[in-house]
Amino acid sequence: MTPSAASTAVTGTAASANLPMTKALNAGLRQAMLNDPKVILMGEDIGPLGGVFRVTEGLIKEFGDKRVLDTPLAESGIIGTAIGLAMRGFRPVCEIQFDGFVFPGFDQITSQLARMRNRHEGGLIMPVVIRIPYGGHIGSVEHHQESPEAYFAHTPGLRVVSPSNPHDAYWMMQQAIESNDPVIFFEPKSRYWPKGEVVYAESGIPLHASRVVRTGSDVTVVGHGAMVSVLLQAAEIAATEGITLEVIDLRSISPIDFGPILASVEKTGRLVVAQEAAGFVSVGSEIAATVAERAYYSLEAPVLRVSGFDTPFPPAAVETHFLPSPDRILEAVDRALAY
């Protein structure tokens, strides 16, 4: 089936739709399954239930239980068998139910999946996507609000991405599945439900491109996933005070597309990086270090990080004190501007 024909199959004749991210991801998965019969889904409760977040809703009915596998409840088993299926020529897309549940599969991801092509001296590809709903803001219990992306970004052999909006979710999911490398696909679950326009005709940019989502000239602010909407809120508030923030959606955490970040910092001279994850040895640390190395003469102030604290994710009742808010971002913006 040609991509255009398949596209029609998914979207009908509409050029775009207003969808929540869950539906956009569902459409992206469906499109990928229509495009390539080797694409299969694996995970806990992803069959008749459609996943605890309903991202795979309806897919088992359409594609059957040989392409949508409700697996036993074992994350290492899911990842390890996905590796074997990829060796056999399949393109598995694994769902990890919640961020904090990925660690039973961590060894298979870091010791096996990430290294398999390298160990085989290029003799095989590992087109496995691991979807992980992540992040806070949903008031849930322990192990359900984590942001573990740095562990995976630190692992050679993996690609790590996170969309911030439904359009990117739709396209990045398909791009991740088409990738011949393993992709850890972090889905910001607090952004699962707000709707946004998904344009079916074109992806716009490659999987690993970062993107300026709001232009400004005073301070560059960078984030990924759910943090992008918080940065945009901060920029709205700053604008009322006469300060313009340039907001960059990272989109890809490994590799990081530094081009737009460096270009922006050369313009603004100031950078604030925001993330839900603990700040110590984090994605934000890597961005700060790289910008310091490559844009030293452009900087008018130290690069500042606004992060979750270096503590376990707290009880939900106090999560708003833990998660970077527009105010905390603006506090860092003020500090950057004070230099």
Added chain:
Amino acid sequence: MPATRNDASVPTVAPPTLPRPPHAAAPHAAALNDDGPTVRLLSPSGEFIPSAAAEQYLPYLDRLTEADYRRFYRDMVVVRRFDTEAANLQRQGQLALWVPSHGQEAAQVGSAYATRAQDHVFPSYREHVVGMVRGLDVVDILRMLRGVTLGGWKPEEHGNFHLYTLVLAAQTLHSTGYAMGMTLDGSTGTGNPETDQAVIVYYGDGASSQGDANEALVFASSYQTPQVFFMQNNHWAISVPVSRQSRSPLYLRASGFGMPGVQVDGNDVLASFAVTAKAMDDARAGHGPSLIEALTYRVGAHTTADDPTKYRDPAELAYWVARDPIERFRAYLTGRGVEQEFLDSVEEEANDFAADTRRRALEIVGPEVSVIFDNVYAEPHPLVTEQKAWLSRYEASFEGGQK
């Protein structure tokens, strides 16, 4: 109510009649009893005395020709000599490490010959002769242990013998996923034994404690994979005896996962062949997975970095050396009338093989420095590309090129 010895629901094993080996094998010793569940065709002294449990496997011996018998013997002898030579190479600083297979030759040769060309084999890291049987040049194994590669061969070009996996039991899940793929793409269970495929995965008594081994058994059972779990119980996980891994015979675990389990005398090459032949046939025919526990013994060290004299009773070693798989099969072949000239020619071939191994091992050359960066990703990755270029420039900056 707590289970008791007399509770019919508790699997019991008959008391041993053979001498009970010292501590490591103690909870498993009953399995060595001829009246027990163990499938055995050859007695320790090489007489053809099938155990009661062996009866259903006797027809599988009909597949073997006289040449097969000789080949079994030849492969066991050659790989043991190879094993010794590789250990010598390590002692002389030519290999970083060696992983001996001494004592486990019968379990490995017998099971390997039960596979067919279309099958896939997932080894752990001690199955040198399985690779040899599948067409691997075993010098390729030395390449990894000489530190010039993390892999060593292309499985698709060497009998579908997959790469060694050094994290224990990780390969059990890969093999199960691979077998799931065979089912999904319709390459198995069609009823044509010439084309139907199956998977055999090797792991050990130590690895049986890993979560991955247990998850692989769960997935295999759920998806009814065409797969054989071939567990070599060599009684020692480095310095820890099998009694620490399990208080009951390991093959009994199979029933808990919903698949057949069988215990075989892994030092009996014919029994190992017959049991595996049935299990692989069943797997190819669509009857699902099964587990084989091959009772054998790691006569040597875990690796050349190990010192088993610190933790093993010499009497236990002696017990198992007296049950040596090669001695046993030689006695059997002699009883069948195999001439001394053949046995001598195998010795000669093994010595030649070892000498050739040594010569070729020393000729292994290191890879290009670019191997650091190549094949980390299938598609371009800016960080890796940049670092590769940087290292090249940096090393070229030294007088005379590379530092």
